[in-house]
Amino acid sequence: MTQAAERRAPGDPPLPDRLLAVATRMFAEKGFGNTSVQEIVEAAGVTKGAMYHYFGSKDDLLYEIYHRLLGLQTSHLERIADGPGTAEERLRAAAVDVLDTSFRHLDAFVVFFRSLHLLSRDRREAVRAERRAYHERFRGLVEEGQREGAFRADVPADLAVHFFFGAVHQIGTWYRPGGRLEAEAISEHYADLFLNGLRN
Amino acid sequence: MTQAAERRAPGDPPLPDRLLAVATRMFAEKGFGNTSVQEIVEAAGVTKGAMYHYFGSKDDLLYEIYHRLLGLQTSHLERIADGPGTAEERLRAAAVDVLDTSFRHLDAFVVFFRSLHLLSRDRREAVRAERRAYHERFRGLVEEGQREGAFRADVPADLAVHFFFGAVHQIGTWYRPGGRLEAEAISEHYADLFLNGLRN
Amino acid sequence: MTQAAERRAPGDPPLPDRLLAVATRMFAEKGFGNTSVQEIVEAAGVTKGAMYHYFGSKDDLLYEIYHRLLGLQTSHLERIADGPGTAEERLRAAAVDVLDTSFRHLDAFVVFFRSLHLLSRDRREAVRAERRAYHERFRGLVEEGQREGAFRADVPADLAVHFFFGAVHQIGTWYRPGGRLEAEAISEHYADLFLNGLRN
Amino acid sequence: MTQAAERRAPGDPPLPDRLLAVATRMFAEKGFGNTSVQEIVEAAGVTKGAMYHYFGSKDDLLYEIYHRLLGLQTSHLERIADGPGTAEERLRAAAVDVLDTSFRHLDAFVVFFRSLHLLSRDRREAVRAERRAYHERFRGLVEEGQREGAFRADVPADLAVHFFFGAVHQIGTWYRPGGRLEAEAISEHYADLFLNGLRN
DNA sequence: TATGAATGAGCGTTCATTCAT
DNA sequence: TATGAATGAACGCTCATTCAT
Structure with missing residues (x-):
């Protein structure tokens, strides 16, 4: 009752x-x-x-947060990477999307990059493996563009991806909703800086 | 005895x-x-x-780590920014230096970006203020280059600095000494990507 | 098992x-x-x-000891003060009762007057407020007797109550069970000394 | 320098x-x-x-505070008790004096009755012995008055002394300088209540 | 006489987790 | 499904005291 x-x-x-x-x-x-x-x-x-x-433990909560976020981002990336367009177009779309998604799930995002090291070794490795797969898929787009001659080839592709993801992963430390720039604008600028940096 | x-x-x-x-x-x-x-x-x-x-507390230990690292980086930046050369040359030197310094104090660096949020509010604010001053000095170089026409002006300077520092701050999450690329090479590549991204 | x-x-x-x-x-x-x-x-x-x-803290334990003892004494006093008899009769009954109760809960009583100052400020104030209410109720009986002419009026009533309670609160520092005088006898003598002191 | x-x-x-x-x-x-x-x-x-x-220890500080206060009070009492006047006159003088002295050294007084139990066993016993001697000297005056017929004899003299000292020892818990009554007035009232209580 | 770095033992408190119900 | 009493291990911190200088 x-x-x-x-x-x-x-x-x-x-x-x-x-x-x-x-x-x-x-x-x-x-x-x-x-x-x-x-x-x-x-x-x-x-x-x-x-x-x-x-949930079996407090750690499980954390892991589940990661797992859901990664699943979301992976499915987005696959859809974009397998879609139409030049490598450059798809890389740009993927870059903008990962930023948009991050802004939209900013809390989970912040937790991710701040607390990953607190997980148990097993769980941490599992997350890293998922993360690595995502990273490699993204790198594939960069390499594709380099082979096509759209991007400079003197920068190792994995380094470029680390560079970009580094920038992305830190947005939670300075971005506050309601600021001068909207999230969408930031996403575009970041994609510009990244793509322009790769240009010949 | x-x-x-x-x-x-x-x-x-x-x-x-x-x-x-x-x-x-x-x-x-x-x-x-x-x-x-x-x-x-x-x-x-x-x-x-x-x-x-x-040390008055465990927190004090953490704060002191931050304080020393920030002091070091700030003094480097000031020396470079006030030195000779075009804005572009000085920005490049500063970018390479912050990366070199970060690699050289990688432990303190990792702690910095992982544990800052664990500090007491007061201390956190103090660190942020120091950090902001550093950020603004760096941004000044970008703006200088924009005025001179060396850099594109359609990207807000502070966003570009966030972008670059984001990439820098994350190196601790993936760089391991003894890997394929030496720290120096990574620094150069990162500076390239950043400067090239700013180019017109 | x-x-x-x-x-x-x-x-x-x-x-x-x-x-x-x-x-x-x-x-x-x-x-x-x-x-x-x-x-x-x-x-x-x-x-x-x-x-x-x-219990939320060690302090809470202490506070609860006080709280229970004060509740007990307050309920006793109210029953007696609101009961039948002249002011002098009721004051005597209350005096004997507070002594009897104190002897019966001597440990709590000793803790009370020895450790009250160790409580947090908030808790201490709460106890003092309860204590003050008790004190004022007791004082009311003295004033009643003074108005009736049973007691001398040249001594401020609150001072007389401080005087008596002071004597009572110290019994824990010298009384040991099994001594020459039984607790009951001591209660009577103390009440005598107090009431006689108030007499004209 | x-x-x-x-x-x-x-x-x-x-x-x-x-x-x-x-x-x-x-x-x-x-x-x-x-x-x-x-x-x-x-x-x-x-x-x-x-x-x-x-000072050999923190305890020594506490002990010394007690020792000096007791020495002061003892010398006062001896001077008064050995002086001229009836037992009643000398008891009254002693009562007023112990109150005056207590008000004048209120901090030491407060510490005394709050922290005595924190002393080491040996030191505590030493203080108690000094205290007992003081108590007995005071009791002697009461008994003298009882033998002379000035005071009622149905109240054990040591109990009367406990009663009075109890009231005295608690003044630190409620007296605040600058209140309605001056310390001197309180001393007189307390002595009145005590002596009147002993009267036949 | 006086310093202050260092000790060592203890304390109140927190908290993820378990388990009988 | 869900409760909440209870565990057990750890943790940050305090402090009277010592002692080489």
Whole structure:
């Protein structure tokens, strides 16, 4: 009866998703280590037991955040890379997309690059492997452009990708919504700087 | 007698420096939160009390690492920016230097961008202020080049600096000494990509 | 199985009460500052975590001891003050009762007057407010007697109450059970000295 | 040279006295346990080594505070008790004097009754023995008055002394300088209440 | 007389996790 | 599915005291 009142409304996301959303926000705000399981479950309106029913550990929460974000970005990249257009066009589209996606999931993004090293070794390796695959796919586009002569060939492609991803991964440290530049504009400028840097 | 044997040899660095060196290495390896004060002082061969004689808290250790690194980079930048050469030449020199310095103090560098958010609010603000001053000095060089017509003017200078520093700040996440490319080569390539990206 | 044997028997007081009882005894014996949380939980047969599940801090333990004692004394005083009899009769009854209650909860009483100053400022103020209300109720009886002419009016009532309570609050520093005089006898003598002192 | 400037001026009290004065004030304000040796020596403008040169331990400071206060009160009492006048007159004078002295050395007084239990067993016993002698001398005056018929004999003399000293020892918990009543007036009222209470 | 670096032992508190219900 | 009492291990920090100088 009284409990029924606290039950989730039909439109609410299921508990695991709610826990992940809450955890993502709190990890981004206060850091993984400074957010206790107690705080997460309180913010989600449940108890610890409920959380441990769905997630084996606090680490699992973090891993799941990564996993979902990586899955999203990978599927985007594959769609773009396998699509039509020159290598340069597809690289530009991919660059803009990864930035747009990052801005749209900024909390998860911030957590990713700040807390990855806190995962257990196994999990960390798993994430890195996924990340590496993503990186290599992106690099493939650069190499394609170099072979076509659209990009300078004197810069190692993997280094160029590190360069660009480095710039992308740091946006969470300085970007604040509502600033002078909109996220979309920043994405375009970043893509410009990257593509122009690769030009002959 | 036995104690005398444990005393520091005349050539050894003083204890505060030794503690900072040890802490920097351990924070970089295992993270700030996963390194206990006990581990630090054991690695330095002293007791906790000795550490707390010189540093008010574990946070102070972290702050001091930042402070020294920032001081070093700032002095380098000022020397270069105030030196001879065109804006483009000085910007290139500054870009190469910040990369070289980062590679040379990679542990402190890694700690910096991974653990800054763990500092107390006051300290964090202090570091950010120092960092901002550095950023603005660098941006000044970009703007100078834009006015001279050496660089494209359609990209906001501060965004370009964020872009480059983002790339730089991430090197600790993928660079491993002894890899295919030497640190010097990476520095040159990164500077190329950045400067070329700014070109008209 | 083995754990079941350590579980509390049905008749045992619940853990929070057991912890409070143990803490009261130890604080009285060795002082608040010289009693570690570890000692308390060991004496209660649980771990620290269990204690911190019920009490937010060691201070909370102290506060709760005060709070319960004050609640007890306040309810007694109200019953007596609102009861039948002349002001003098009710004041005497209240005086004897506060002494009896103090002897009966001597440990809590000793802790109270020895460790109140160790509480956090907020908590200390809360206790003082409760204490002040009790004091004022008692003073009301003195003033009533003064108005009726039963007591001398040349002594400020609040001073007389300070005087009496001072005497009462110190019994823990010299009274030892099993001495020459029983607690009841002491209560009567103290009430005599107080009431006689107030007489015209 | 520069040190000479910090040397004590001819009129300043010697260091041990200064340390005791500072310690007394701080113990009264924050409690013995919450005042560190470091804070004391800083407030006195010296270093730890200097303090440990004069006092063997932090406990010694506390003991010395007690010892000086007790010596003062004892000498006063002896002078009065051995002086002229009836037992009642001398008891009243002694009562007023112990109150006046207490008000005049309120900090030491507060520390005394709050922190005595923190002393080592030996020291505590030593203080108690001194205290007992004082108590017995005072009791002698009560008994003298009882034998002379000036005071009621149905109240044990030692209990009456406990009663009065109890009231006296608590003044530090409620008296604040600058209040409605001056210390002298309070002393008189307290003596009145005590003597009147003893009257037949 | 006085310094101050260093010790060593202890303390209050936190927290992810488990498990009987 | 979910609760919440309880565990156990660790952690940052404090502080009276010592001692070479």
